[in-house]
Amino acid sequence: MLYSEKVMDHFRNPRNVGKLDNADGVGEVGNAKCGDIMKIFLKIEEGIITDVKFNTFGCGSAIAASSMATEMIKGRSVEDALTLSNRAVVEALDGLPPHKIHCSVLAEEAVRAAVKDYYDKNGIAYNPKLFKNAHECEHCHL
Amino acid sequence: MRVYADHAATTAVHPQVIEAMLPYFRTHSGNPSSLHTAGQEAASVLADARARIAKCLNAARPEEIYFTSGGSEADNQAILSAAELGAKKDKKHIISTKFEHHAVLHTLNKLEKAGFEITLLDVPPNGVIRPEQVAEAIRPDTALVSVMFANNEIGTVQPIAEIGAVCRERGVLFHTDAVQAVGHLEVDVQAMNIDLLSLSAHKFHGPKGVGALYARRSIRLQSLIEGGAQERGKRAGTENIPGIVGMATALEWACAHREEHAAQLRVLRDKLISALSAIPHSVLNGDPDARLPGNVHFCFEGIEGESLLLLLDDAGVEASSGSACTSGSLDPSHVLLALGRPHEVAHGSLRLTLGYETTEEEVDHIIRTVPGIVAYLRSISPVWDALEKGERPYILA
Secondary structure (H helix, E strand, O other): OOHHHHHHHHHHHOEEOOOOOOEEEEHHHHHHHHOEEEEEEEEEEOOEEEEEEEEOOOOHHHHHHHHHHHHHHHOOOOHHHHOOOHHHHHHHOOOOOOOHHHHHHHHHHHHHHHHHHHHOOOOOOHHHHHHOOOOOOOOOOO | EEEEEEEOOOOOOOHHHHHHOHHHHHHHOOOOOOOOHHHHHHHHHHHHHHHHHHHHHOOOOOHEEEEEEHHHHHHHHHHHHHHHHHHOOOOOOEEEEOOOOOOHHHHHHHHHHHHOOOEEOOOOOOOOOOOOHHHHHHHOOOOEEEEEOOOOOEEOOOHHHHHHHHHHHHOEEEEEOOOOOEEEEEEOOOOOOOOOOEEEEEEEEEOOOOEEEEEEEOOOOOOOOOOOOOHHHOOOOOHHHHHHHHHHHHHHHHHHHHHHHHHHHHHHHHHHHHHHHHOOOOEEEOOOOOOOEEEEEEEEEOOOOHHHHHHHOOOOEEOEEHHHHHHHOOOOOHHHOOOOOHHHHHOEEEEOOOOOOHHHHHHHHHHHHHHHHHHHHHHHHHHHHHHOOOOOOOOOO
């Protein structure tokens, strides 16, 4: 089997799939040319992520990683969400095949991009070093 | 219901083929190189299988058939042999196409590094190479033209007889990777002026791990595997007698039923094509007529092929994508890119390949299944959302 049971479960029954109309933060990363785009919507009340939704164009592991990442930040503080690492997503999914690790990187980046959007929209000061540059598509030689 | 719609990947061994192979596992297990009775029986079985395969391809002599481990080995040996023959006459230019199988493309890469000049012909939008493209690319130093008989992803059938005629007229060797064609289309190496042809048994209901290279008598092959004198010194290693008998039996069976199966498959194929064409923003890849009788290949905008395959599998449909996501590379199919499909569309591909066992009920199941899964994946796709909102232009009408 290419994927773990956990990956297949999150792929077949993705949690938090959808969009939020009045999201407080929206992050989109990836590139359709590379075959994956993730978009994460955050509802934030008093620094807590009260709701989160995602839309993903991508392979099975991209959908599963989005689903898992949203589960891992739901109900947590914005600061906690920023500590979410791709490694933690991979572990929670009981592993990903080596050539699919970038899907977990995208999930981490999508969460950070959504938080950054929330900070920007609300004039909240932050250390720019917290946020890496936009996804540079290093995985697909374009 | 489980529907196997991946016959271009491999086929099930036909029951008659299994029956024909069994004695060579059970009782007749001699080595053709042995002098005793069991060995000589095996040698005669081998000669018989060679003659039967030669006849199916209309080869002039059984000795023009060399047994290999499969299509990839045959492709490697054909191209490397032709390159060596060319190099001796200072001809170091090879013509092929951008949508060949990797067994051809990677062998050509190797030759390019060794100092050969490789011209890869562009693929016209319908996926059918024009013989004039080949004629225009031939130079005085061209050693070989290699064009596949039928494409393994989009199923388009190439004008092999016309390309063969061009090559013969210009005195250039012609190889065709006929792995997808043999047993499914008419193949006549003499009438089509084919000098070298690769085939693989498991694509026409024979066993895996066995194939053949046809090489016209005047062509001196280069051995890839050194050792004993099997295959007249061109392929060392004890012959896979059960596999070779299975291949000969499968090929005779496939050729005997070729027209009947093709007619039946075309009806199912066209039903499937017409049903899937109703999905908005989708496109059939490759010419609708010049294509293998069992091949259906689509791109659906706004979704990615691997998730489509996984959900289809859950719904009982075993298919393939051509999207390299499944094969360990993240680049979309080189065949679709060669066809001119942009990356974002090439990612959303689906290949359904039918076989003689495929029933109309199975095709109906595919037709009931695919549109809903495409619609679901689009409903969770930010790309589709942007297309629908007009934030991104549709690529497929």
